Amino acid sequence: MVSTDRQLTNTKRNNTPVILIPGWLDIESKMDALSDYLRGKGFTTEIVSPQPSDGSVPIETLATQALAEIDRRIGSGARFDYIGFSMGGIIGRTILHWLGGKERIRRFVTISTPHRGVVVAQLTWQPALRQMQMGGPFIESLNAHLDDFANIPFLSIWTPLDLTVLPPDSSVIAAAESLKIVSPAHALMVYDPRVQNAVAQFLGKT
Numbered sequence: 001m002v003s004t005d006r007q008l009t010n011t012k013r014n015n016t017p018v019i020l021i022p023g024w025l026d027i028e029s030k031m032d033a034l035s036d037y038l039r040g041k042g043f044t045t046e047i048v049s050p051q052p053s054d055g056s057v058p059i060e061t062l063a064t065q066a067l068a069e070i071d072r073r074i075g076s077g078a079r080f081d082y083i084g085f086s087m088g089g090i091i092g093r094t095i096l097h098w099l100g101g102k103e104r105i106r107r108f109v110t111i112s113t114p115h116r117g118v119v120v121a122q123l124t125w126q127p128a129l130r131q132m133q134m135g136g137p138f139i140e141s142l143n144a145h146l147d148d149f150a151n152i153p154f155l156s157i158w159t160p161l162d163l164t165v166l167p168p169d170s171s172v173i174a175a176a177e178s179l180k181i182v183s184p185a186h187a188l189m190v191y192d193p194r195v196q197n198a199v200a201q202f203l204g205k206t
Contacts, residue, residue, distance in 0.1 A: 015044070016044075016079055016080060016081050016106050017044045017045070017046055017073075017074050017078070017080045017081070018038055018043050018044065018045045018046070018080065018081045018082075018083060018203060019045075019046050019047075019048055019070055019074075019080050019081065019082050019083065020034060020035055020045060020046070020047045020048070020083045020084075020085075020088075021047075021048050021049065021050070021066055021082075021083070021084045021085070021088035021091055021092060022047075022049055022053070022085050022086070022088050023053070023084070023085045023086025023087040023088045023089075023112075023113075024053060024054070024055055024086055024087040024128075024129070025053055025054055026049065026053050026085070026086070026088075027049055027051075027053070028047045028048075028049040030049075030085065030190065031047045031049075031083075031085065031190060032047070033190060033191050033196070034083070034190045034191075034195075034196055034199065035047055037196040037200065038196075038199070038200055038203070041200045041204070043200070043203060046070070046073050046074065048066050048069045048070055048073070050062040050063070050065040050066040050069070050091065051065075053087070054126065055087075055124070055126030055127065055128035055129040056126050056127065056128070057127060057128060058127045058128055058131065059087070059090055059091060059094055059128045059131050059132075059138070060094060060098075062091050062094075062128065063091045063092075063094035063095050063098075063099060064099065066091055066095065067095050067099050067101070077104065078104070079104050079105070079106050080104060080105060080106065081105070081106050081107045081108075081109070081203050082095075082096070082101075082105050082107070082108050082109065083109045083110075083111070083199060084109070084110050084111070084113060085110075085111045085112065085113070085189070085190050086111070086112050086113055086114075086164070086165070086186065087113070087128065087132070088110075088113070089110030089111070089112075089113025089115070089156075090113060090114070090115075090131075090132060090142070092105075092108065092110065093115075093142050094142070096108065096148060096152070097142060097145040097148055102148045102152070105152055106152070107152065107153045107154075107155075107202065107203055107205075108149070108152055108153070108154045108155070109154075109155045109156075109157070109199055109202060109203070110154075110155070110156050110157070110171070110176070111157045111158075111189050111190060111195060111199075112157070112158055112159065112162055112164070112165055112171060112186050112189045113156065113158075113165070113171055114132055114134075114139075114165045114170040114171065115139075115142075115143070115156065115170060115171055115172075115173040115176070116134060116139065116143070116170040116172075116173060117132055117133055117134030117135060117136060117139040117170060118132050118133065118134055118165060118166055118170065119134050119166050119167065120166060121133040121134065121136070122136070134170065143173070146173070146174060146175040149175040149176070153177070153202070153205070154175055154176040154177065155176060155177050155179060155198070155199075155202045156171050156172065156173060156176035156177070156178050156179070157171075157179045157180075157181060157189070157195055157198060157199070158171030158172065158178070158179070158180060158181070159180070159181055159182060159183040159184075159185075159186070159189060160180060160182060161182060161183065161184055161185065162185075162186045163185070163186065164186035164187070165186060177202075179198055181194050181195055181198070183195065
């Protein structure tokens with residue numbers, strides 16, 4: 001009998017492009033390993049890295065930039081799967097809730113994304129980081145639209161050892177299937193084979 005993982009390797013599950021967006025202080029290469037893994041499983045991937053990623057511009061600006069690049073690469077209105085790492089998950093939710101992504105995103109995955117905010121974000125000067133303040137207006141506005149996920153499967157992967165997203169369980173949110181993987185650090189999550197496999201399995205579901 002062929003294993004489920006091997007079946008996924010040998011079968012192209014769908015033709016939906018997978019968009020990968022990195023997070024704070026990251027560039028496109030941050031998602032290379034995960035992209036390569038997914039391509040090995042038969043998925044078509046595109047890495048989009050809106051800049052500057054240092055938090056110095058608002059998340060809405062990054063989301064608008066990212067969506068314009070997505071449209072340029074796969075066509076305006078085309079459907080896609082979305083994977084966001086860290087702040088990239090918040091960028092994706094901005095696209096989904098406020099920029100028409102609800103009609104285009106087939107499956108939504110976040111890795112170490114602070115869906116309920118970060119406790120120390122208000123101490124920073126960067127606009128995008130301040131927007132991620134736990135209990136702040138931006139995060140509260142996003143979380144007022146969780147019904148948008150009613151027909152969009154949503155997986156949130158996180159590690160309890162995260163020292164960047166504080167508290168780490170800010171990644172846990174009612175609209176998402178939550179997957180805890182005990183990986184040693186925030187920055188290593190996208191390289192963890194267990195994370196990569198979980199993403200591929202989730203995207204490969206019919």
